[in-house]
Amino acid sequence: MKKYVAAIDQGTTSTRFMIFDHSGNIIAVNQKEHRQIFPKPGWVEHDPLEIWARVQEVMRGALQESGLQSADIAAIGVTNQRETTVVWDKSTGKPVYNAIVWQDTRTDILCNELAKDGGQDRLREKTGLPLATYFSGPKIKWILDNVDSVRAKAEKGELAFGNIDSWVIWNLTGAHVTDVTNASRTLLMNLHTLDWDADTLKLLNIPRAILPEIRSSSEIYGTAKIILEGVPVAGDLGDQQAALFGQTCFSAGEAKNTYGTGCFMLMNMGEIPVPSKSGLLTTLGYKIGNQKAVYALEGSIAVTGSLVQWLRDNLGIIQKSSDVETLAQTVEDSGGIYFVPAFSGLYAPYWKSDARGAIVGMTRYVNKGHIARAALEATAYQTCEVLDAMEADSGVKLTALKVDGGMVFNELLMQFQSDILDVPVVRPKVAETTALGAAYAAGLAVGFWKNYDELRANWGVDKRWIPKMSSNQREGLYSGWKKAVTRTFDWVE
Ligand code: ADP
Numbered sequence: 001m002k003k004y005v006a007a008i009d010q011g012t013t014s015t016r017f018m019i020f021d022h023s024g025n026i027i028a029v030n031q032k033e034h035r036q037i038f039p040k041p042g043w044v045e046h047d048p049l050e051i052w053a054r055v056q057e058v059m060r061g062a063l064q065e066s067g068l069q070s071a072d073i074a075a076i077g078v079t080n081q082r083e084t085t086v087v088w089d090k091s092t093g094k095p096v097y098n099a100i101v102w103q104d105t106r107t108d109i110l111c112n113e114l115a116k117d118g119g120q121d122r123l124r125e126k127t128g129l130p131l132a133t134y135f136s137g138p139k140i141k142w143i144l145d146n147v148d149s150v151r152a153k154a155e156k157g158e159l160a161f162g163n164i165d166s167w168v169i170w171n172l173t174g175a176h177v178t179d180v181t182n183a184s185r186t187l188l189m190n191l192h193t194l195d196w197d198a199d200t201l202k203l204l205n206i207p208r209a210i211l212p213e214i215r216s217s218s219e220i221y222g223t224a225k226i227i228l229e230g231v232p233v234a235g236d237l238g239d240q241q242a243a244l245f246g247q248t249c250f251s252a253g254e255a256k257n258t259y260g261t262g263c264f265m266l267m268n269m270g271e272i273p274v275p276s277k278s279g280l281l282t283t284l285g286y287k288i289g290n291q292k293a294v295y296a297l298e299g300s301i302a303v304t305g306s307l308v309q310w311l312r313d314n315l316g317i318i319q320k321s322s323d324v325e326t327l328a329q330t331v332e333d334s335g336g337i338y339f340v341p342a343f344s345g346l347y348a349p350y351w352k353s354d355a356r357g358a359i360v361g362m363t364r365y366v367n368k369g370h371i372a373r374a375a376l377e378a379t380a381y382q383t384c385e386v387l388d389a390m391e392a393d394s395g396v397k398l399t400a401l402k403v404d405g406g407m408v409f410n411e412l413l414m415q416f417q418s419d420i421l422d423v424p425v426v427r428p429k430v431a432e433t434t435a436l437g438a439a440y441a442a443g444l445a446v447g448f449w450k451n452y453d454e455l456r457a458n459w460g461v462d463k464r465w466i467p468k469m470s471s472n473q474r475e476g477l478y479s480g481w482k483k484a485v486t487r488t489f490d491w492v493e
Contacts, residue, residue, distance in 0.1 A: 002074035005448055006062075006228070007438040008055055010164050011239060012081040012101065012261040013309070015051065017058040018435040019066060019073070022448070024458035026432060028068065030061030037098060042105035042344070045098035048086045051164065052171050059227045070228050074448040075220075076172075077235025077438030079242035080164035081261075082185045085139035087150070087161050087210065093171070096159065097147045100139040103262075103302055103344040107138035108353040108492075114138075114203070120351065123200060128184065128191045128273060128282030130351045133344070134300070136163060137187035141204045157209035165236050166212045172233055173222030178212040179236035180293055184284040189214065191273045191282060194293060216287040217241070218441040235442030237286060239434045240264040243404055244296060245286055246437030247428065248459045250452045253396045257386075258434070259407035261309075262347075263301040263379060265386050267394055268294060278389035279349025288444060297393055299348040299386030303341040303357075304379040305407050310343075311375055317368045325410050327372040335370035337361040338484035339378045346488065349389040356491040360484045379407065380417040381481040387421055400424040400464075404433040419469035420478060429460040 004027060009016040013036070019028040032054045037045040063069065083102035088095045100106070111131045115122065120130045129135055140161050144151045153159050162170060163185070166178045183189040183196075188206065190197040196211055215221060220232045237245060240258055244266045247256040252270035257263065266285065273282045273295040285296035308321045318324050342355040359374065391397055401423055407413060408427050418425040430436055443449045 002072055002448070004068060004073050005075050005077065005439040005443040006073050007077040007079060007235070007435040007442070008059070008168060009239070009435040009438065010051060010055060010078070010080045010168055015054040015058050016435060017062040018432060018439070019062055019068060020436060020439045024430055024436055026430065028062040028066035030058040030065065032058050044101040044104040046084065046101055048088070048095040048099045048167055051099070052168070055168055056227060063227070070231050073228055073231050075232045075234040075442035075446040076224060076228060077237070077440070077442030078165050078168055078233065079237050079239050079434050079438035080168065080182070082163060082182060082238035082240065083134055083136050084164050085136045085143070085161065086164065086167045087140065087143045087159055088167070089153070090158060090160050096150050097143050099164070100142065102134055104139070105133045105344055105353060107133045107142050108345070110138050110141065111353060123187060124275070126190050126197055126200065127187050129187055131187070132347070132351055133353050134347060135185055135187040137200070137204050137206065140206050144206065154207050154210050159210050160212070161210040162212055165238070169221055169233055169236065172224050172226060174225065175222040176212045177215050177221050177236070179215055179217040180284040180287045181217055181238040181241040182236065183214045185238060191284070216289050218286070218288045218445045220445055232446055233442070234445035235438045235440070237438055237441055240266055240298065241284065241286055241296070242435070242437030242441070243433045244268065244437065245440055246430070246433030246435070247402050247404065248452070248456045249402070250456070253394070255390065255398060256402040256404065256433070257383060259304055259379065259403060259405035261304070261306045263304040263383055265299040265383065265390060266296045267390055267396065269297055269394065270294065274393065276389070276393045278392045279351060280386070280389050280393055281348070286441065288441070297390060299390055301382045301386060302344040302347045304382065305405070307339070307341040307375045307378060308407070311372060317372065321406070322409070324372050324376060325412050327369055328376055328412055331367070331369035331373055334374040334377055335366045336363065337366055337370055337374045338481055339371065339374035340484050340488045341375070341378055342488040346485070348386050350485070352489055354490055354492045355488040358484070358488045360487050376410065376413045377416055379413060380420045381478065383417060384420050384478060398423055400426050402426050402428065404428065404431045414465045415468070418465040418467045420474060422467045422471070422474060424467065425465040426461055427463045429462045431462070
């Protein structure tokens with residue numbers, strides 16, 4: 001009997017390969033960063049060939065360290081940074097342009113033009129999404145309109161579009177597929193039919209021939225051909241949906257918040273796509289084989305952990321991300337400032353592509369400790385706005401927030417988060433829920449796990465933070481934040 005399931009977790013900043021046992025314990029992990037390419041203000045790209053090279057390296061690395069091989073691994077799941085867009089030539093396997101990353105804002109003019117007729121929410125009923133630079137559809141259009149001789153090839157079906165899941169699975173197995181969760185982030189999939197929407201394809205002038213086949217999140221798509229030869233690739237979930245699954249939020253009303261490059265809160269809404277009135281997204285949660293699709297509401301925040309990286313790489317006030325906590329602890333509070341990191345515009349609940357970042361309330365008193373603290377607090381305030389929207393749309397009052405992702409080892413942030421939400425915050429034993437969720441989807445497809453109860457039994461609490469702040473202080477700080485956010489609006493034309 002094969003004892004393990006593996007997952008490729010291709011994130012915005014790095015790629016991980018993880019191997020889990022039946023209890024969800026991590027048996028092996030290997031991780032590598034890739035280059036962030038910033039050709040112009042607001043533009044963010046990755047090199048798809050570098051990403052594929054990193055995937056192979058981390059797979060080989062984890063297998064070497066653990067001494068495991070094909071005979072030990074029951075299935076491979078794939079999870080990925082969502083929306084990031086690759087178009088490649090099917091015959092050469094070469095990308096026609098760099099991957100345009102989800103944070104990239106180059107399509108803002110295009111999105112504004114599309115919104116002139118029918119407004120920013122003209123596609124919401126069908127797709128669950130506002131027109132925004134975040135999603136793949138406008139990025140595909142940009143590539144087809146701006147890269148030489150690409151459109152003709154696309155019309156002839158010689159090119160393939162994929163998010164990073166498709167790119168990885170195509171390279172690994174030869175299949176050109178995606179899953180419903182990834183497809184639900186393109187602005188091109190109809191939420192109700194789970195198929196590409198002909199009218200939207202026409203609106204964006206995207207030929208159907210380049211699109212992958214939309215499949216469930218848990219089924220065999222093909223077998224690995226290069227590394228782990230013969231092992232079924234059987235799970236595919238966008239990273240945030242994978243975290244929802246890895247946190248075992250299988251019942252309607254259960255939610256999680258993942259703190260990585262950005263921050264993403266998802267709530268399971270059951271088998272009905274619930275529309276949002278509060279600036280959230282209606283999105284796919286997961287679909288297991290032939291079972292009915294499960295929908296989610298999502299609050300997406302563009303910049304959280306990447307603000308910490310910015311303090312490290314652009315300001316140089318910390319050496320590594322975790323140093324931000326030590327620096328923030330040199331001061332008692334943020335010294336009256338707020339840091340609104342609208343570097344990619346503002347996502348939920350505002351959806352303003354024309355906002356840009358600001359530090360407000362500056363005086364000569366402020367030092368780098370205050371900046372570090374304000375940067376961390378920004379993550380907590382943004383999450384608070386998303387939670388408010390989530391409670392308004394779902395009618396569910398959360399009694400605790402399940403958290404995961406790279407930033408949840410920051411104690412100062414987690415305590416402040418609990419304080420500002422006035423809700424307990426809970427970190428599970430396996431905080432690598434993204435990879436775990438993809439492994440669960442793959443394991444379910446091949447019968448390695450039999451049902452949700454087996455997965456629920458694997459979940460356990462590692463740490464819980466309880467709110468300690470007075471309501472007066474909380475309300476004062478939060479209303480200051482809301483005022484600060486308005487100062488970033490309407491910045492770029
Ligand atoms: P992703 O999957 O989006 O690449 P991760 O979940 O791996 O992200 O989290 C990495 C992010 O978390 C980085 O942006 C990093 O700056 C941030 N981060 C990591 N450790 C800490 C920490 N101790 N305090 C604050 N931020 C952190």
